[in-house]
Amino acid sequence: MQKTKHSLLSVGFAVLSHAAVAAESGFTLETVDPDADRLALQAFYQQRFPGVPLEEYVNGIYAIDPDSRKQWDALMEFPPYEFDLEEGEELFNTPFANGQGYADCFENGGIGIRQKYPYWNREEGSVKTLEQEINECRVKNGEEPLPWKKGDLAKVSAYMAFTSRGKVFEIEIPADDSRALQAYLDGKEFFYSKRGQLNLSCANCHLKGSRIHVRADLPGPALGHPTHFPVVRSKWGEIGTLHRRYEGCYRDTRSVPLPPQADEFRKLEYFQTYMSNGLVVNGPGARK
Amino acid sequence: MKMIALTLAASLMVPVAFAQEDTFEQVFNQQRALYGKGHAFTYAGQPYTTDHPEEIEAMAEPTRANAEALITSAEAMRQESESLGYEWRDPARFLKQARTALSENEYQRAMDLAARAKYQARMSIAQYESVNASWQQAVPE
Amino acid sequence: MRKLTTVLSVATAALALSSSAVATPPQELIDEGRAIYHDKTRGNCISCHNIDDPVANLPGNQGPMMIAMKQRFPDKRLLRAQVWDATVANPLSIMPPVGKHWILSEDEIDAVVEYIYQY
Numbered sequence: 065m066q067k068t069k070h071s072l073l074s075v076g077f078a079v080l081s082h083a084a085v086a087a088e089s090g091f092t093l094e095t096v097d098p099d100a101d102r103l104a105l106q107a108f109y110q111q112r113f114p115g116v117p118l119e120e121y122v123n124g125i126y127a128i129d130p131d132s133r134k135q136w137d138a139l140m141e142f143p144p145y146e147f148d149l150e151e152g153e154e155l156f157n158t159p160f161a162n163g164q165g166y167a168d169c170f171e172n173g174g175i176g177i178r179q180k181y182p183y184w185n186r187e188e189g190s191v192k193t194l195e196q197e198i199n200e201c202r203v204k205n206g207e208e209p210l211p212w213k214k215g216d217l218a219k220v221s222a223y224m225a226f227t228s229r230g231k232v233f234e235i236e237i238p239a240d241d242s243r244a245l246q247a248y249l250d251g252k253e254f255f256y257s258k259r260g261q262l263n264l265s266c267a268n269c270h271l272k273g274s275r276i277h278v279r280a281d282l283p284g285p286a287l288g289h290p291t292h293f294p295v296v297r298s299k300w301g302e303i304g305t306l307h308r309r310y311e312g313c314y315r316d317t318r319s320v321p322l323p324p325q326a327d328e329f330r331k332l333e334y335f336q337t338y339m340s341n342g343l344v345v346n347g348p349g350a351r352k
Numbered sequence: 353m354k355m356i357a358l359t360l361a362a363s364l365m366v367p368v369a370f371a372q373e374d375t376f377e378q379v380f381n382q383q384r385a386l387y388g389k390g391h392a393f394t395y396a397g398q399p400y401t402t403d404h405p406e407e408i409e410a411m412a413e414p415t416r417a418n419a420e421a422l423i424t425s426a427e428a429m430r431q432e433s434e435s436l437g438y439e440w441r442d443p444a445r446f447l448k449q450a451r452t453a454l455s456e457n458e459y460q461r462a463m464d465l466a467a468r469a470k471y472q473a474r475m476s477i478a479q480y481e482s483v484n485a486s487w488q489q490a491v492p493e
Numbered sequence: 494m495r496k497l498t499t500v501l502s503v504a505t506a507a508l509a510l511s512s513s514a515v516a517t518p519p520q521e522l523i524d525e526g527r528a529i530y531h532d533k534t535r536g537n538c539i540s541c542h543n544i545d546d547p548v549a550n551l552p553g554n555q556g557p558m559m560i561a562m563k564q565r566f567p568d569k570r571l572l573r574a575q576v577w578d579a580t581v582a583n584p585l586s587i588m589p590p591v592g593k594h595w596i597l598s599e600d601e602i603d604a605v606v607e608y609i610y611q612y
Contacts (some may be wrong), residue, residue: 281553
């Protein structure tokens with residue numbers, strides 16, 4: 065049997081020898097170092113796609129695949145999210161029945177604040193996303209919450225991202241509340257863990273599998289993933305939120321789906337956005 | 353049985369003795385991977401076949417009682433997988449089909465579906481355990 | 494590595510010979526494997542592995558092309574084992590454990606193996 069095992073290893077594939085150097089610490093609350101993780105992830109992509117400036121990663125696959133970039137540049141001459149953005153602005157500025165508005169719920173009237181989301185909420189002991197707070201604002205003012213994945217919520221979020229374009233992501237993990245670091249660590253573990261019948265992790269496609277064809281699709285790099293959401297995705301034919309995409313990706317592993325804004329997804333967003341610290345907000349975006 | 357396994361193994365030049373560090377699970381999987389189901393092999397001197405335990409359960413007499421028992425134990429396994437947050441898409445689907453088959457008195461069909469659901473649920477739990485020990489290797493330094 | 498491979502090839506060739514008494518696979522089994530390989534709802538192998546077959550549509554390249562299979566796997570059973578669970582050789586492999594996770598049945602795996610072994 066040993067023989068069988070050996071020949072499987074040697075005759076089969078040389079995949080092992082291509083494995084990137086794996087980290088040896090950073091998997092416990094005591095050793096995890098988010099900034100070291102961020103720099104290691106940047107280094108991974110810079111080694112993988114030499115010559116692509118870091119700030120380009122906000123453009124996803126279009127940062128690293130010149131052919132896709134050409135088509136995208138043509139598409140962006142008339143960005144497909146223009147109408148959503150106009151509607152989002154109108155929705156944002158339309159007062160609720162009680163006379164209050166979205167601007168009253170957020171710091172700086174909701175303008176130019178996208179780069180602070182998601183954040184650790186000490187009082188609630190959980191990660192809060194922008195979409196969550198948009199809906200909480202509505203409920204607080206006697207309005208119905210909006211569906212999480214598309215439509216008006218995505219449009220309001222798109223407008224708020226648009227007013228924040230060019231601002232640098234500055235996700236914080238408060239040092240005096242270890243629960244925040246634990247949430248980050250949970251998000252990190254989620255990103256690298258294989259799941260579902262197809263045994264796929266986020267990292268399988270978006271780290272090593274980035275810019276390698278899955279049928280006609282080219283998975284984008286994880287670095288910069290959250291910067292350009294919400295997006296108009298050609299496959300959807302409309303605008304959608306980051307958690308809509310998370311849900312679809314997760315479902316594609318043949319797992320029982322998790323709902324948008326699930327605890328796991330918010331922690332994943334916390335991890336992913338922390339990885340994108342230093343990059344700018346460029347949402348809303350357009351993707352294949 | 354043992355005799356057949358030995359003869360077969362000899363004819364295929366596969367060493368009968370397995371390295372000590374190989375667990376039963378590993379040897380079972382290696383044998384199933386090489387030969388599919390229904391293949392005889394020995395482990396620690398004992399004869400086995402490459403049928404999953406769930407498949408063996410489904411070989412019991414196709415009666416209502418046996419079908420119900422298999423569905424019940426498969427559902428328990430599915431719930432354990434769910435509680436770990438690692439539930440796969442299909443076990444609940446197969447179980448739904450198994451219950452329909454049961455209601456139509458198609459006991460063998462119900463048992464085969466429940467067996468597949470139970471096996472996949474068990475594998476999803478195994479996945480949870482192995483991922484806990486291996487996800488770290490995927491993180492770049 | 495080359496030397497090791499040669500030694501292993503000799504060993505596995507003997508193994509292959511011992512089972513070569515088995516007749517060549519029936520065409521219908523190969524055709525079934527071909528259908529599974531290219532069907533998005535079944536094997537969907539084409540999404541990651543290109544193959545020199547005119548029906549190949551939008552092949553991916555996450556995994557190696559299906560070529561020189563008899564040279565790479567002188568023992569067809571080792572190819573079967575790789576399809577059954579690629580994570581034995583590499584725990585991080587993106588390839589789903591097709592047999593271990595019962596994504597395809599054992600018969601379907603046999604059919605796919607016969608199909609790709611023609612290349």
